[in-house]
Amino acid sequence: MKKIVILSVFLMTIASFAQAQCDVTEFTNKCADRLKPLGFKYLKSYKLDFLNGSKKQIMYSYVFSNGTNYIVTLANNQKDNKGLYVTLLDSEKKPVASSYVEKDKKYLSAISIKCSRTGIYYLAYEVKEGKEYCGSSVIGFKR
Amino acid sequence: MKKILATAILSFSLYACGGDADVSDVKQSDSTSKNQSSKAAISPEVIKSFVDKIPSPMVISSLIKEMGVEYDQGLLNSIDNESKYNNDYRRALNLGIYSTDLGYANIYEKTQDATNLLVGVKDMADALAIGQYFEFEKIKELAKSSDKLDELLRVTEENLQEVNNRLQSNNRSDMTVLIITGGWVEVMYLACNVAKKKRNKDLETTIADQKVVLKQLVELLNYYDSTPKMKALHDELVELEKMFGEIKITLVKGEDKTEAKSETMVVEQGDREEAEMTQENLDKITTKISAIRNKIVN
Numbered sequence: 463m464k465k466i467v468i469l470s471v472f473l474m475t476i477a478s479f480a481q482a483q484c485d486v487t488e489f490t491n492k493c494a495d496r497l498k499p500l501g502f503k504y505l506k507s508y509k510l511d512f513l514n515g516s517k518k519q520i521m522y523s524y525v526f527s528n529g530t531n532y533i534v535t536l537a538n539n540q541k542d543n544k545g546l547y548v549t550l551l552d553s554e555k556k557p558v559a560s561s562y563v564e565k566d567k568k569y570l571s572a573i574s575i576k577c578s579r580t581g582i583y584y585l586a587y588e589v590k591e592g593k594e595y596c597g598s599s600v601i602g603f604k605r
Numbered sequence: 606m607k608k609i610l611a612t613a614i615l616s617f618s619l620y621a622c623g624g625d626a627d628v629s630d631v632k633q634s635d636s637t638s639k640n641q642s643s644k645a646a647i648s649p650e651v652i653k654s655f656v657d658k659i660p661s662p663m664v665i666s667s668l669i670k671e672m673g674v675e676y677d678q679g680l681l682n683s684i685d686n687e688s689k690y691n692n693d694y695r696r697a698l699n700l701g702i703y704s705t706d707l708g709y710a711n712i713y714e715k716t717q718d719a720t721n722l723l724v725g726v727k728d729m730a731d732a733l734a735i736g737q738y739f740e741f742e743k744i745k746e747l748a749k750s751s752d753k754l755d756e757l758l759r760v761t762e763e764n765l766q767e768v769n770n771r772l773q774s775n776n777r778s779d780m781t782v783l784i785i786t787g788g789w790v791e792v793m794y795l796a797c798n799v800a801k802k803k804r805n806k807d808l809e810t811t812i813a814d815q816k817v818v819l820k821q822l823v824e825l826l827n828y829y830d831s832t833p834k835m836k837a838l839h840d841e842l843v844e845l846e847k848m849f850g851e852i853k854i855t856l857v858k859g860e861d862k863t864e865a866k867s868e869t870m871v872v873e874q875g876d877r878e879e880a881e882m883t884q885e886n887l888d889k890i891t892t893k894i895s896a897i898r899n900k901i902v903n
Contacts, residue, residue: 494759497755498755503663503667503755503758504755504758504759504762505660505661505663505664505762506661506762506766507763507766522657522658523654523657523658524657524658524660525658525659525660525817525818525821526660527660527664527811527814528810528811528814528878529668529807529810529811530664530668533869550872558861558863558872558874559861559863559870559872560870561870563865563870566865568865570865570868570869570870571868571869572868572869572870573869573870573871573872574869574870574871574872575871575872575873575874576872576873576874577874578874578876578877578878579856579874579876579877579878580814580817580878581817582658582817582821603663603664603667604667605667605668605671605807
Protein backbone atom coordinates (compact mmCIF):
# COMPACT_ATOMS: atom_id res chain seq x y z
CA MET A 463 0.00 0.00 0.00
CA LYS A 464 2.86 2.33 0.89
CA LYS A 465 4.39 1.69 -2.53
CA ILE A 466 1.10 2.59 -4.25
CA VAL A 467 0.88 5.84 -2.35
CA ILE A 468 4.51 6.75 -3.05
CA LEU A 469 4.20 5.91 -6.73
CA SER A 470 0.90 7.82 -7.01
CA VAL A 471 2.38 10.87 -5.32
CA PHE A 472 5.41 10.67 -7.60
CA LEU A 473 3.26 10.49 -10.72
CA MET A 474 1.00 13.29 -9.49
CA THR A 475 4.05 15.47 -8.96
CA ILE A 476 5.18 14.82 -12.51
CA ALA A 477 1.69 15.60 -13.80
CA SER A 478 1.57 18.75 -11.73
CA PHE A 479 4.93 19.83 -13.13
CA ALA A 480 3.82 19.09 -16.69
CA GLN A 481 0.63 21.12 -16.21
CA ALA A 482 2.47 24.06 -14.69
CA GLN A 483 4.96 24.20 -17.54
CA CYS A 484 3.13 26.87 -19.46
CA ASP A 485 1.47 29.13 -16.92
CA VAL A 486 0.96 32.39 -18.77
CA THR A 487 -0.65 34.51 -16.02
CA GLU A 488 2.49 36.56 -15.44
CA PHE A 489 3.03 37.11 -19.18
CA THR A 490 -0.60 38.09 -19.73
CA ASN A 491 -0.34 40.63 -16.91
CA LYS A 492 2.85 41.98 -18.44
CA CYS A 493 1.11 42.42 -21.81
CA ALA A 494 -2.04 43.93 -20.28
CA ASP A 495 -0.03 46.41 -18.18
CA ARG A 496 1.37 47.94 -21.35
CA LEU A 497 -2.09 48.86 -22.66
CA LYS A 498 -3.27 51.59 -20.29
CA PRO A 499 -0.23 53.94 -20.58
CA LEU A 500 -0.74 53.85 -24.37
CA GLY A 501 -4.47 54.52 -24.06
CA PHE A 502 -5.59 51.05 -25.14
CA LYS A 503 -8.33 48.98 -23.53
CA TYR A 504 -8.07 45.22 -23.01
CA LEU A 505 -9.81 43.13 -25.65
CA LYS A 506 -8.57 39.56 -25.65
CA SER A 507 -5.67 37.40 -24.53
CA TYR A 508 -4.12 34.37 -26.15
CA LYS A 509 -2.12 31.67 -24.44
CA LEU A 510 0.92 30.73 -26.51
CA ASP A 511 1.94 27.19 -25.69
CA PHE A 512 4.29 25.81 -28.31
CA LEU A 513 4.34 22.46 -26.50
CA ASN A 514 8.07 22.50 -25.89
CA GLY A 515 8.78 23.26 -29.50
CA SER A 516 6.65 20.54 -31.09
CA LYS A 517 4.25 23.24 -32.28
CA LYS A 518 5.97 25.50 -34.79
CA GLN A 519 3.28 28.13 -35.21
CA ILE A 520 0.15 29.23 -33.37
CA MET A 521 -2.42 31.03 -35.48
CA TYR A 522 -5.40 33.05 -34.29
CA SER A 523 -7.76 35.25 -36.23
CA TYR A 524 -9.80 38.27 -35.23
CA VAL A 525 -12.10 40.76 -36.91
CA PHE A 526 -10.48 44.22 -36.89
CA SER A 527 -12.80 47.15 -37.53
CA ASN A 528 -12.25 50.17 -39.73
CA GLY A 529 -11.37 53.29 -37.72
CA THR A 530 -10.16 51.39 -34.66
CA ASN A 531 -6.58 51.25 -33.42
CA TYR A 532 -5.38 47.85 -32.26
CA ILE A 533 -2.25 46.79 -30.46
CA VAL A 534 -0.97 43.21 -30.25
CA THR A 535 1.42 42.87 -27.31
CA LEU A 536 3.73 39.94 -26.61
CA ALA A 537 5.55 38.55 -23.59
CA ASN A 538 7.50 35.47 -22.64
CA ASN A 539 10.04 34.68 -19.96
CA GLN A 540 12.66 36.97 -21.52
CA LYS A 541 12.95 40.65 -20.66
CA ASP A 542 12.65 41.73 -24.30
CA ASN A 543 10.50 38.75 -25.40
CA LYS A 544 13.52 37.42 -27.28
CA GLY A 545 12.69 34.59 -29.60
CA LEU A 546 8.92 35.22 -29.72
CA TYR A 547 7.36 37.21 -32.51
CA VAL A 548 4.05 37.71 -34.28
CA THR A 549 3.22 38.27 -37.93
CA LEU A 550 0.02 40.13 -38.75
CA LEU A 551 -1.67 38.94 -41.94
CA ASP A 552 -4.65 40.42 -43.74
CA SER A 553 -7.83 38.63 -44.76
CA GLU A 554 -6.07 37.18 -47.79
CA LYS A 555 -3.31 35.96 -45.48
CA LYS A 556 -0.87 38.46 -46.97
CA PRO A 557 1.70 39.59 -44.35
CA VAL A 558 1.10 43.15 -43.16
CA ALA A 559 3.77 43.46 -40.47
CA SER A 560 6.01 41.48 -38.17
CA SER A 561 7.24 42.22 -34.68
CA TYR A 562 10.62 40.76 -35.65
CA VAL A 563 12.96 43.19 -37.41
CA GLU A 564 15.18 41.03 -39.58
CA LYS A 565 17.87 43.64 -40.35
CA ASP A 566 18.43 44.46 -36.66
CA LYS A 567 17.68 40.93 -35.43
CA LYS A 568 15.35 42.61 -32.96
CA TYR A 569 12.19 41.33 -31.31
CA LEU A 570 9.68 44.13 -30.72
CA SER A 571 7.12 43.74 -27.98
CA ALA A 572 4.09 44.84 -30.02
CA ILE A 573 2.48 45.61 -33.34
CA SER A 574 0.01 48.47 -33.53
CA ILE A 575 -2.30 49.15 -36.44
CA LYS A 576 -4.90 51.75 -37.25
CA CYS A 577 -7.34 49.62 -39.17
CA SER A 578 -8.88 51.24 -42.23
CA ARG A 579 -10.37 48.10 -43.73
CA THR A 580 -12.68 45.86 -41.73
CA GLY A 581 -11.92 42.20 -42.12
CA ILE A 582 -10.54 39.05 -40.61
CA TYR A 583 -6.89 39.46 -39.68
CA TYR A 584 -4.58 36.61 -38.74
CA LEU A 585 -1.99 36.57 -35.99
CA ALA A 586 0.74 34.00 -36.57
CA TYR A 587 2.94 33.49 -33.51
CA GLU A 588 6.31 31.78 -33.79
CA VAL A 589 9.44 31.10 -31.78
CA LYS A 590 12.51 31.88 -33.85
CA GLU A 591 15.34 31.13 -31.44
CA GLY A 592 15.91 29.97 -27.90
CA LYS A 593 13.79 27.56 -25.96
CA GLU A 594 11.08 29.81 -24.53
CA TYR A 595 8.08 27.92 -25.79
CA CYS A 596 5.55 29.55 -23.52
CA GLY A 597 4.19 33.06 -23.77
CA SER A 598 1.17 35.26 -23.99
CA SER A 599 -0.33 37.88 -26.24
CA VAL A 600 -2.96 40.49 -25.50
CA ILE A 601 -4.96 42.55 -27.99
CA GLY A 602 -5.97 46.05 -26.97
CA PHE A 603 -8.01 48.68 -28.78
CA LYS A 604 -8.70 52.39 -28.84
CA ARG A 605 -10.69 54.61 -31.15
CA MET B 606 3.54 -5.02 -8.64
CA LYS B 607 1.06 -5.11 -11.55
CA LYS B 608 -1.69 -4.00 -9.17
CA ILE B 609 0.48 -1.22 -7.82
CA LEU B 610 1.27 -0.05 -11.30
CA ALA B 611 -2.36 -0.19 -12.42
CA THR B 612 -3.53 1.74 -9.37
CA ALA B 613 -0.80 4.31 -9.82
CA ILE B 614 -1.61 4.77 -13.51
CA LEU B 615 -5.27 5.18 -12.65
CA SER B 616 -4.42 7.80 -10.03
CA PHE B 617 -2.18 9.54 -12.52
CA SER B 618 -4.82 9.52 -15.25
CA LEU B 619 -7.46 10.97 -12.95
CA TYR B 620 -5.09 13.65 -11.76
CA ALA B 621 -3.83 14.50 -15.23
CA CYS B 622 -7.43 15.18 -16.20
CA GLY B 623 -7.71 17.49 -13.22
CA GLY B 624 -7.96 20.58 -15.40
CA ASP B 625 -11.23 19.28 -16.74
CA ALA B 626 -12.43 17.57 -13.61
CA ASP B 627 -15.44 19.82 -13.44
CA VAL B 628 -16.60 18.73 -16.87
CA SER B 629 -19.13 16.36 -15.38
CA ASP B 630 -20.49 19.21 -13.25
CA VAL B 631 -21.50 21.09 -16.32
CA LYS B 632 -24.91 19.94 -17.38
CA GLN B 633 -25.80 19.13 -20.95
CA SER B 634 -27.82 21.84 -22.62
CA ASP B 635 -31.37 20.93 -23.55
CA SER B 636 -30.55 21.45 -27.20
CA THR B 637 -27.38 19.39 -27.04
CA SER B 638 -28.87 15.95 -27.28
CA LYS B 639 -31.20 16.88 -30.12
CA ASN B 640 -28.33 18.51 -31.88
CA GLN B 641 -25.76 15.80 -31.33
CA SER B 642 -25.87 14.27 -34.77
CA SER B 643 -25.17 17.51 -36.58
CA LYS B 644 -22.59 18.53 -33.99
CA ALA B 645 -20.67 15.33 -34.38
CA ALA B 646 -19.77 16.40 -37.88
CA ILE B 647 -18.33 19.72 -36.74
CA SER B 648 -14.78 19.85 -35.61
CA PRO B 649 -14.42 21.70 -32.28
CA GLU B 650 -11.40 23.47 -33.79
CA VAL B 651 -13.58 24.87 -36.57
CA ILE B 652 -16.10 26.21 -34.06
CA LYS B 653 -13.33 27.62 -31.90
CA SER B 654 -11.70 29.37 -34.84
CA PHE B 655 -15.04 31.02 -35.70
CA VAL B 656 -15.76 32.01 -32.11
CA ASP B 657 -12.25 33.37 -31.50
CA LYS B 658 -12.48 35.87 -34.31
CA ILE B 659 -15.80 37.47 -33.30
CA PRO B 660 -14.94 40.90 -31.89
CA SER B 661 -16.04 42.01 -28.47
CA PRO B 662 -19.13 44.27 -28.36
CA MET B 663 -17.00 46.57 -26.19
CA VAL B 664 -15.42 48.13 -29.29
CA ILE B 665 -18.77 49.51 -30.46
CA SER B 666 -19.90 50.46 -26.94
CA SER B 667 -16.67 52.47 -26.54
CA LEU B 668 -17.28 54.24 -29.83
CA ILE B 669 -20.80 55.19 -28.73
CA LYS B 670 -19.43 56.76 -25.56
CA GLU B 671 -16.59 58.52 -27.35
CA MET B 672 -19.12 60.09 -29.72
CA GLY B 673 -20.36 62.03 -26.72
CA VAL B 674 -23.75 60.32 -26.83
CA GLU B 675 -25.56 60.26 -23.51
CA TYR B 676 -26.13 56.95 -21.76
CA ASP B 677 -29.60 55.56 -22.47
CA GLN B 678 -30.91 53.21 -19.81
CA GLY B 679 -34.05 52.64 -21.88
CA LEU B 680 -32.07 50.65 -24.41
CA LEU B 681 -31.07 47.97 -21.90
CA ASN B 682 -32.87 44.69 -21.46
CA SER B 683 -34.81 44.82 -18.21
CA ILE B 684 -33.89 42.43 -15.44
CA ASP B 685 -37.65 41.95 -14.96
CA ASN B 686 -37.64 39.90 -18.17
CA GLU B 687 -35.49 37.22 -16.57
CA SER B 688 -38.42 34.98 -15.61
CA LYS B 689 -39.31 34.60 -19.30
CA TYR B 690 -36.08 32.83 -20.07
CA ASN B 691 -37.14 29.31 -19.26
CA ASN B 692 -34.98 27.25 -21.58
CA ASP B 693 -31.26 27.11 -22.38
CA TYR B 694 -31.74 28.60 -25.84
CA ARG B 695 -33.27 31.76 -24.39
CA ARG B 696 -30.90 31.83 -21.41
CA ALA B 697 -27.80 31.69 -23.60
CA LEU B 698 -29.03 34.41 -25.96
CA ASN B 699 -29.99 36.65 -23.05
CA LEU B 700 -26.71 35.97 -21.26
CA GLY B 701 -25.11 37.53 -24.35
CA ILE B 702 -27.61 40.42 -24.23
CA TYR B 703 -27.07 41.13 -20.53
CA SER B 704 -23.27 40.85 -20.93
CA THR B 705 -23.28 43.48 -23.68
CA ASP B 706 -25.54 45.72 -21.57
CA LEU B 707 -23.19 45.22 -18.63
CA GLY B 708 -20.24 46.31 -20.75
CA TYR B 709 -22.20 49.36 -21.96
CA ALA B 710 -23.16 50.35 -18.38
CA ASN B 711 -19.58 49.80 -17.20
CA ILE B 712 -18.10 51.99 -19.91
CA TYR B 713 -20.46 54.79 -18.82
CA GLU B 714 -19.61 54.00 -15.18
CA LYS B 715 -23.26 53.47 -14.27
CA THR B 716 -22.64 51.42 -11.16
CA GLN B 717 -26.26 50.76 -10.18
CA ASP B 718 -27.26 49.55 -13.63
CA ALA B 719 -24.08 47.49 -13.87
CA THR B 720 -24.89 45.84 -10.53
CA ASN B 721 -28.43 45.02 -11.67
CA LEU B 722 -27.23 43.67 -15.00
CA LEU B 723 -24.66 41.58 -13.21
CA VAL B 724 -27.54 39.84 -11.45
CA GLY B 725 -29.02 39.06 -14.87
CA VAL B 726 -25.67 37.71 -16.10
CA LYS B 727 -25.27 35.64 -12.94
CA ASP B 728 -28.79 34.19 -13.06
CA MET B 729 -28.50 33.23 -16.72
CA ALA B 730 -25.03 31.77 -16.16
CA ASP B 731 -26.15 29.82 -13.08
CA ALA B 732 -29.15 28.42 -14.93
CA LEU B 733 -26.80 27.30 -17.69
CA ALA B 734 -24.52 25.74 -15.03
CA ILE B 735 -21.60 27.98 -15.97
CA GLY B 736 -21.91 30.49 -13.15
CA GLN B 737 -18.80 29.07 -11.49
CA TYR B 738 -16.63 30.59 -14.24
CA PHE B 739 -17.72 34.16 -13.50
CA GLU B 740 -15.98 36.09 -10.74
CA PHE B 741 -19.17 37.92 -9.76
CA GLU B 742 -17.95 39.35 -6.46
CA LYS B 743 -14.76 40.66 -8.05
CA ILE B 744 -16.70 42.23 -10.95
CA LYS B 745 -19.16 43.79 -8.50
CA GLU B 746 -16.35 45.34 -6.47
CA LEU B 747 -14.50 46.62 -9.53
CA ALA B 748 -17.71 48.15 -10.91
CA LYS B 749 -17.93 50.33 -7.79
CA SER B 750 -14.57 52.01 -8.43
CA SER B 751 -14.38 54.44 -11.32
CA ASP B 752 -10.57 54.18 -11.49
CA LYS B 753 -10.69 50.44 -12.07
CA LEU B 754 -12.52 50.46 -15.38
CA ASP B 755 -9.64 48.84 -17.26
CA GLU B 756 -9.37 46.01 -14.77
CA LEU B 757 -13.13 45.59 -14.81
CA LEU B 758 -13.23 45.31 -18.60
CA ARG B 759 -10.39 42.82 -18.50
CA VAL B 760 -11.94 40.58 -15.83
CA THR B 761 -15.32 40.62 -17.62
CA GLU B 762 -13.76 39.76 -20.97
CA GLU B 763 -11.55 37.05 -19.45
CA ASN B 764 -14.54 35.50 -17.70
CA LEU B 765 -16.54 35.40 -20.92
CA GLN B 766 -13.57 33.89 -22.74
CA GLU B 767 -13.28 31.22 -20.03
CA VAL B 768 -17.01 30.45 -20.22
CA ASN B 769 -16.79 30.03 -23.98
CA ASN B 770 -13.74 27.80 -23.70
CA ARG B 771 -15.47 25.64 -21.10
CA LEU B 772 -18.66 25.35 -23.09
CA GLN B 773 -16.76 24.34 -26.19
CA SER B 774 -14.68 21.76 -24.38
CA ASN B 775 -17.87 20.38 -22.84
CA ASN B 776 -19.55 19.84 -26.18
CA ARG B 777 -21.93 22.75 -25.64
CA SER B 778 -20.63 25.00 -28.38
CA ASP B 779 -24.24 25.68 -29.40
CA MET B 780 -24.54 27.70 -26.18
CA THR B 781 -21.35 29.63 -27.01
CA VAL B 782 -22.73 30.48 -30.43
CA LEU B 783 -25.97 31.73 -28.88
CA ILE B 784 -24.18 33.83 -26.22
CA ILE B 785 -22.05 35.46 -28.90
CA THR B 786 -25.03 36.00 -31.20
CA GLY B 787 -27.05 37.57 -28.36
CA GLY B 788 -24.15 39.86 -27.52
CA TRP B 789 -23.77 40.96 -31.12
CA VAL B 790 -27.52 41.54 -31.65
CA GLU B 791 -27.60 43.73 -28.54
CA VAL B 792 -24.64 45.89 -29.49
CA MET B 793 -26.12 46.33 -32.97
CA TYR B 794 -29.43 47.30 -31.36
CA LEU B 795 -27.61 49.90 -29.23
CA ALA B 796 -25.58 51.22 -32.18
CA CYS B 797 -28.50 51.44 -34.62
CA ASN B 798 -30.73 53.21 -32.13
CA VAL B 799 -27.99 55.69 -31.24
CA ALA B 800 -27.29 56.28 -34.94
CA LYS B 801 -30.98 56.90 -35.63
CA LYS B 802 -31.10 59.59 -32.94
CA LYS B 803 -27.83 61.23 -33.91
CA ARG B 804 -26.35 60.46 -37.30
CA ASN B 805 -22.60 59.98 -37.14
CA LYS B 806 -20.32 58.92 -39.99
CA ASP B 807 -17.97 56.85 -37.80
CA LEU B 808 -20.81 54.94 -36.20
CA GLU B 809 -22.52 54.33 -39.52
CA THR B 810 -19.26 53.01 -40.99
CA THR B 811 -18.90 50.74 -37.95
CA ILE B 812 -22.46 49.47 -38.38
CA ALA B 813 -21.93 48.88 -42.12
CA ASP B 814 -18.69 47.01 -41.40
CA GLN B 815 -20.56 44.61 -39.15
CA LYS B 816 -21.45 42.66 -42.27
CA VAL B 817 -18.09 40.88 -41.79
CA VAL B 818 -19.10 39.74 -38.29
CA LEU B 819 -22.63 38.91 -39.41
CA LYS B 820 -21.24 36.65 -42.14
CA GLN B 821 -19.29 34.72 -39.48
CA LEU B 822 -22.36 34.37 -37.26
CA VAL B 823 -24.50 33.16 -40.16
CA GLU B 824 -21.88 30.54 -41.02
CA LEU B 825 -21.65 29.47 -37.39
CA LEU B 826 -25.42 29.14 -36.94
CA ASN B 827 -25.59 27.21 -40.18
CA TYR B 828 -23.79 24.33 -38.42
CA TYR B 829 -26.79 23.98 -36.08
CA ASP B 830 -29.57 23.96 -38.63
CA SER B 831 -30.92 20.67 -37.30
CA THR B 832 -32.15 22.59 -34.25
CA PRO B 833 -35.36 24.42 -35.30
CA LYS B 834 -34.83 27.45 -33.03
CA MET B 835 -31.27 27.95 -34.22
CA LYS B 836 -32.35 27.45 -37.82
CA ALA B 837 -34.99 30.18 -37.36
CA LEU B 838 -32.40 32.53 -35.85
CA HIS B 839 -30.03 31.73 -38.73
CA ASP B 840 -32.74 32.58 -41.26
CA GLU B 841 -33.44 35.91 -39.55
CA LEU B 842 -29.77 36.81 -39.75
CA VAL B 843 -29.64 35.79 -43.42
CA GLU B 844 -32.43 38.33 -44.08
CA LEU B 845 -30.43 40.93 -42.19
CA GLU B 846 -27.36 40.04 -44.23
CA LYS B 847 -29.23 40.89 -47.44
CA MET B 848 -29.91 44.38 -46.05
CA PHE B 849 -26.22 44.84 -45.34
CA GLY B 850 -25.53 43.84 -48.94
CA GLU B 851 -27.45 46.94 -50.09
CA ILE B 852 -24.91 49.31 -48.47
CA LYS B 853 -22.49 50.78 -50.99
CA ILE B 854 -18.88 50.22 -50.00
CA THR B 855 -15.96 51.74 -51.88
CA LEU B 856 -12.40 50.51 -51.57
CA VAL B 857 -9.62 53.03 -52.09
CA LYS B 858 -6.34 51.19 -52.72
CA GLY B 859 -3.08 52.29 -51.12
CA GLU B 860 0.28 51.05 -49.87
CA ASP B 861 0.79 49.91 -46.28
CA LYS B 862 3.52 51.72 -44.32
CA THR B 863 5.34 50.11 -41.40
CA GLU B 864 7.82 51.69 -39.02
CA ALA B 865 9.45 50.47 -35.83
CA LYS B 866 8.87 53.07 -33.13
CA SER B 867 10.35 52.38 -29.72
CA GLU B 868 9.33 48.78 -28.98
CA THR B 869 6.37 48.71 -31.34
CA MET B 870 5.96 48.03 -35.05
CA VAL B 871 3.48 50.70 -36.17
CA VAL B 872 1.35 49.95 -39.22
CA GLU B 873 -0.48 52.51 -41.28
CA GLN B 874 -2.82 50.75 -43.64
CA GLY B 875 -2.91 51.86 -47.24
CA ASP B 876 -6.25 50.39 -48.30
CA ARG B 877 -9.23 52.32 -47.07
CA GLU B 878 -12.87 51.32 -47.11
CA GLU B 879 -15.67 53.84 -47.19
CA ALA B 880 -19.28 52.91 -46.54
CA GLU B 881 -22.15 55.03 -47.74
CA MET B 882 -25.08 54.30 -45.53
CA THR B 883 -28.32 55.92 -46.64
CA GLN B 884 -31.16 56.74 -44.27
CA GLU B 885 -33.09 53.89 -45.92
CA ASN B 886 -30.25 51.42 -45.23
CA LEU B 887 -30.13 52.50 -41.60
CA ASP B 888 -33.90 52.36 -41.15
CA LYS B 889 -34.17 48.88 -42.63
CA ILE B 890 -31.30 47.49 -40.55
CA THR B 891 -32.57 49.15 -37.35
CA THR B 892 -36.07 47.77 -37.87
CA LYS B 893 -34.80 44.26 -38.55
CA ILE B 894 -32.30 44.16 -35.69
CA SER B 895 -34.96 45.52 -33.31
CA ALA B 896 -37.36 42.79 -34.42
CA ILE B 897 -34.76 40.07 -33.89
CA ARG B 898 -33.84 41.50 -30.50
CA ASN B 899 -37.50 41.80 -29.53
CA LYS B 900 -38.03 38.09 -30.14
CA ILE B 901 -35.04 37.28 -27.98
CA VAL B 902 -35.84 39.45 -24.97
CA ASN B 903 -39.66 39.19 -24.88
